[in-house]
Amino acid sequence: MLRTTVAGSLPKPFWLAEPEKLWAAWKFSGEELKQAKRDAALLWIKEQDDAGIEIVSDGEQFRIHFVHGFLEHIKGIDWEKKTQMGIRDNRYVVDVPTVTGPVSRKYKIHSEEVAYTRAHATKGLKVTLPGPMTICDTIADAHYGSRPEMAMAFAELLNQEALELEALGVDVVQFDEPAFNVFMKDVQDWGVATLERAAQGLKCKTAVHICYGYGIQANIDWKKTLGNEWRQYEEIFPALNDSKIQQVSLECANSRVPLSLLGLLNKKDLLVGAIDVATTEVETPEEVAATLRAALEFADPERVYPCTNCGLAPLPREVAKGKLKALGAGAELLRKSL
Numbered sequence: 001m002l003r004t005t006v007a008g009s010l011p012k013p014f015w016l017a018e019p020e021k022l023w024a025a026w027k028f029s030g031e032e033l034k035q036a037k038r039d040a041a042l043l044w045i046k047e048q049d050d051a052g053i054e055i056v057s058d059g060e061q062f063r064i065h066f067v068h069g070f071l072e073h074i075k076g077i078d079w080e081k082k083t084q085m086g087i088r089d090n091r092y093v094v095d096v097p098t099v100t101g102p103v104s105r106k107y108k109i110h111s112e113e114v115a116y117t118r119a120h121a122t123k124g125l126k127v128t129l130p131g132p133m134t135i136c137d138t139i140a141d142a143h144y145g146s147r148p149e150m151a152m153a154f155a156e157l158l159n160q161e162a163l164e165l166e167a168l169g170v171d172v173v174q175f176d177e178p179a180f181n182v183f184m185k186d187v188q189d190w191g192v193a194t195l196e197r198a199a200q201g202l203k204c205k206t207a208v209h210i211c212y213g214y215g216i217q218a219n220i221d222w223k224k225t226l227g228n229e230w231r232q233y234e235e236i237f238p239a240l241n242d243s244k245i246q247q248v249s250l251e252c253a254n255s256r257v258p259l260s261l262l263g264l265l266n267k268k269d270l271l272v273g274a275i276d277v278a279t280t281e282v283e284t285p286e287e288v289a290a291t292l293r294a295a296l297e298f299a300d301p302e303r304v305y306p307c308t309n310c311g312l313a314p315l316p317r318e319v320a321k322g323k324l325k326a327l328g329a330g331a332e333l334l335r336k337s338l
Contacts, residue, residue, distance in 0.1 A: 083098045205269075
C-alpha cells in the first residue's frame with residue numbers, strides 16, 4: 001500500500017555532466033563515459049533506497065534527454081537536417097532533427113544499462129521510455145506525412161524495446177507523454193491507440209506519465225496561462241481509463257488540477273505527484289502526506305503510488321535528495337495514520 005516511486009529523471013552528478021542543466025553534454029567519452037554513467041546510476045539507486053523509494057529508476061543517468069536518448073539510436077533520422085519546429089504547441093521553438101525515411105532500431109538500445117541496473121536494484125525497478133505522441137512532437141517529419149502514422153511507426157519500435165527490457169526483469173515500463181496535456185483531441189483520436197501499441201504484449205506493469213513539464217521557465221510561464229483550474233486531464237482521462245495501460249502518473253503537488261478528476265480514472269493505479277519539481281524548496285513529510293491524503297478522497301490506498309510530479313533532473317542534487325526523503329517519509333507518515 002502506498003508504494004513510493006519517481007517519475008523518472010534525477011540530477012546528473014557534477015562529474016558526469018553540468019549540473020542543473022537540461023541537455024548538458026557528457027564530460028567523458030568511450031569506456032570512461034560508460035563507467036561514469038554506471039556510477040551515477042548506482043549513486044541514485046542508493047539514494048532512492050535510503051529515502052524509502054520502493055520502485056526505483058536509474059534516474060535516466062544513461063541519457064542526455066528523455067526523448068533523444070532513445071531517438072539517437074534510430075535509423076531513418078537525419079541529425080544534420082535541422083527543421084525549425086514549435087514544441088508542445090509552440091511553447092518553445094527549436095531546430096530539431098528530421099525523419100527522412102522509415103524508422104527502425106539499429107540495435108537493442110537500453111538493454112545493457114537496464115541489465116546493469118536490475119543487477120543492483122534490490123527493490124522494484126521502473127524503466128521510462130518516450131511515448132509515441134511526444135516523440136512526434138519533438139522531431140520533424142519529412143517522410144510519413146502524418147503524425148498518427150509516424151507515431152504508430154515509433155510505437156512499434158518502442159514495443160520491441162519494451163519487450164526486451166521486460167525480459168530483463170523490469171517491474172514497470174512507463175511511457176512519458178507530456179504531449180497528452182497539449183493535444184487533447186489527438187489523444188482521443190490516435191494518441192491512446194499508439195500508446196497501447198507501444199505496450200502491446202507486456203506482462204509487467206505499464207504506466208503513462210502525463211505532467212505539466214520540468215520546472216523550467218518555459219513551462220512555468222505556460223502554467224500561468226492555464227487559469228485557476230487546470231482541466232486538461234478531464235479531456236483525456238476517460239479515454240485512458242478505458243485503455244489497457246494500468247497506471248497513470250499525474251501532477252498534483254502545488255498544481256491547480258482539481259483532484260476530483262482522479263475519479264475519472266477509477267480503473268487505474270494512480271501515481272500521485274506529491275513533490276513539486278518547479279521549486280527548490282523541499283517539502284516536509286507532513287506536506288507530502290497532506291497531498292496524498294487529499295488524493296485518497298477519490299481513490300483507495302491500494303491504487304495510490306506516491307510519486308514526484310515530474311523528473312527532478314534540472315534541480316540541485318541535494319534538493320533532489322531532500323525531496324526524495326520527504327516523499328518516502330510522507331508516505332510512511334500516511335501509512336501509519338491509515
